[in-house]
Amino acid sequence: xxxxxxxxxPVTLSEEAFLTINCxxxxxxxxxxxxxxxxxxxxxxxxxxxxxADDKGSNKGFEATYRKETTSFHLEKGSVxxxxxxxxxxxxxxxxxxxxxxxxxxxxxxxxx
Amino acid sequence: xxxxxxxxxxxxxxxxxxxxxxxxxxSGHNTLYWYRQNLGQGPELLIRYENEEAVDDSQLPKDRFxxxxxxxxxxxxxxxxxxxxxxxxxxxxSSSGTGSAEAFFGQGTRLTVV
Numbered sequence: 190x191x192x193x194x195x196x197x198x199p200v201t202l203s204e205e206a207f208l209t210i211n212c213x214x215x216x217x218x219x220x221x222x223x224x225x226x227x228x229x230x231x232x233x234x235x236x237x238x239x240x241x242a243d244d245k246g247s248n249k250g251f252e253a254t255y256r257k258e259t260t261s262f263h264l265e266k267g268s269v270x271x272x273x274x275x276x277x278x279x280x281x282x283x284x285x286x287x288x289x290x291x292x293x294x295x296x297x298x299x300x301x302x
Numbered sequence: 303x304x305x306x307x308x309x310x311x312x313x314x315x316x317x318x319x320x321x322x323x324x325x326x327x328x329s330g331h332n333t334l335y336w337y338r339q340n341l342g343q344g345p346e347l348l349i350r351y352e353n354e355e356a357v358d359d360s361q362l363p364k365d366r367f368x369x370x371x372x373x374x375x376x377x378x379x380x381x382x383x384x385x386x387x388x389x390x391x392x393x394x395x396s397s398s399g400t401g402s403a404e405a406f407f408g409q410g411t412r413l414t415v416v
Contacts, residue, residue: 193344233345235406278344292345294342295342
């Protein structure tokens with residue numbers, strides 16, 4: 190079956206530090222890959238996505254590249270801010286089963302001033 | 303544009319009691335999802351609707367859970383009777399299509415069964 194594995198948290202960084210949150214997946218074929226963010230007390234929001242190999246999704250300074258050879262979609266940001274503190278979820282939607290998304294368990298990021 | 307609206311935000315019930323959650327998706331979104339999110343985990347799909355048809359309910363525990371989406375707009379998820387293990391956040395999401403279409407999530411309903 191399909192699965193998504195994220196690096197375990199929590200992750201605590203100082204402001205302006207570099208962020209990497211690892212995500213690897215297992216799926217049949219070529220799924221679409223997503224990063225969602227959940228701020229305290231709010232619902233999940235799409236942060237970025239990539240729909241085919243070598244695509245790079247980017248938004249709000251965050252980036253992730255779809256790596257088919259390593260089945261990975263790591264999230265990166267060059268300089269985090271306190272406002273980036275949230276829970277980040279990696280997710281996939283398989284090509285053949287449109288809409289049946291699978292989420293990772295989430296990684297909690299805390300950025301300290 | 304209004305987002306996905308869910309109610310109530312919080313619900314505390316005793317075990318064996320019934321409970322219902324309501325979701326109003328974004329206008330024009332044909333696809334509606336119900337997810338369950340346990341503490342410290344990612345959301346797990348319970349059921350997906352295309353308009354008023356449930357096209358994927360394989361993860362819905364049908365002995366106690368039911369859902370409906372009358373007229374292909376609003377949706378209700380019901381649990382009867384609730385068990386302690388049902389305590390979780392229940393998320394509703396909608397999208398304008400399937401495949402790689404972005405899903406928009408509501409704020410969720412936090413259910414506590416005591």
